[in-house]
Ligand SMILES: Nc1nc2c(c(=O)[nH]1)N=C([C@H](O)[C@H](O)COP(=O)(O)OP(=O)(O)OP(=O)(O)O)CN2
């Protein structure tokens with residue numbers, strides 16, 4: 485049987501964003517609380533687990549340090565601090581440690597924005 489387990493976390497960070505609409509506030513330095521979730525797929529092993537969620541939580545905590553209370557415009561390898569690039573950044577950081585990482589979501593609850601990155605199969 486195939487399962488998908490996940491771990492949620494949040495981080496607070498500042499950024500600027502150049503936009504064609506609603507541009508004024510976005511281009512000034514401002515902050516958000518981002519809510520992220522990482523998903524790992526697989527069969528359950530002899531212990532009845534796809535993977536110990538404690539292991540995922542530990543790796544997420546290390547990754548979180550690179551984002552929480554940071555100015556996202558200056559985070560190396562992130563690029564323009566959009567939800568899309570945050571998903572890609574988290575995926576690229578965790579994939580080598582979590583080979584069965586199947587998706588990453590990042591959202592801003594305050595405004596209802598959400599992005600999901602799920603790599604193409606194959
Ligand atoms: N495809 C995307 N579109 C937009 C993104 C994105 O990441 N990907 N991001 C934004 C803005 O950052 C988002 O709408 C928030 O706007 P912002 O000016 O940063 O803040 P607000 O004051 O509008 O929201 P609060 O969270 O209430 O502060 C737009 N499009």
Ligand SMILES: [Zn+2]
Pocket residue numbers: 499501510514515516
């Ligand atoms: Zn913003």
